Amino acid sequence: MAVNREFEEFTISRQRALFRYAYLLIGDRGLAEDLLQESLTKTYVRWHKLRDSANAEAYTRKVMTNTAISWFRRRSWHERPNDDLPSGVPARADDASARIWLWAEVRKLPPQQRAVLVLRYYEDLTQAETASVLGCSEGTVKSQASRALKKLRAGLAPEALPLLEKVVTA
Numbered sequence: 001m002a003v004n005r006e007f008e009e010f011t012i013s014r015q016r017a018l019f020r021y022a023y024l025l026i027g028d029r030g031l032a033e034d035l036l037q038e039s040l041t042k043t044y045v046r047w048h049k050l051r052d053s054a055n056a057e058a059y060t061r062k063v064m065t066n067t068a069i070s071w072f073r074r075r076s077w078h079e080r081p082n083d084d085l086p087s088g089v090p091a092r093a094d095d096a097s098a099r100i101w102l103w104a105e106v107r108k109l110p111p112q113q114r115a116v117l118v119l120r121y122y123e124d125l126t127q128a129e130t131a132s133v134l135g136c137s138e139g140t141v142k143s144q145a146s147r148a149l150k151k152l153r154a155g156l157a158p159e160a161l162p163l164l165e166k167v168v169t170a
Contacts, residue, residue: 007047010056011040017123018060024118025068027107035071039063061119061133069111105152113148116141 015036022032022039043050043060050056106114112134119130120141131138 003047007044014057014060018057018064021061021118021123022064022068024103024106024122025064025111025114026071027103031071035064035067038067042067058133062135065111065115065134068115072111102152105155106148109148109151113144113151116144117148120145 018039019032019036022035023029026032026035039060042063043056046059047056050059106117109117115134116130119125119133120127125133127138127141130141134141
């Protein structure tokens with residue numbers, strides 16, 4: 001019963017942060033709830049092998065990332081982008097609309113790049129911590145972040161680049 005209590009305490013204490021991570025990965029509240037539930041179920045199955053809550057959180061985030069990537073792969077052949085959509089954010093957008101546009105663009109990134117950006121710039125993890133959560137090297141984190149930021153910058157009008165930099169460094 002101690003295992004159940006430990007897992008319950010972990011879930012209660014980290015649920016909001018894990019849900020926020022799931023939402024930023026998926027971009028849909030309902031799917032984020034499903035992702036969190038599935039990931040916590042997988043974590044519970046392996047709970048006896050996890051030594052402390054720090055390992056449990058890192059493991060759960062890794063499970064969430066892998067599960068989200070798997071979901072995107074399964075549905076990727078069903079959904080195709082529409083070429084008629086406008087590209088870029090208006091150059092004079094206010095901060096709120098810039099953030100909305102930015103997160104919409106982040107959701108279009110490949111899942112691994114999206115996970116790196118969320119962990120690095122939203123969760124404010126270091127490169128080493130991000131690499132640990134994702135189970136990859138720091139070099140991979142750097143290259144994925146660089147590619148993702150390059151894609152985001154490419155979609156902006158030149159006058160709007162300071163908005164991206166402001167959001168990324170905020």
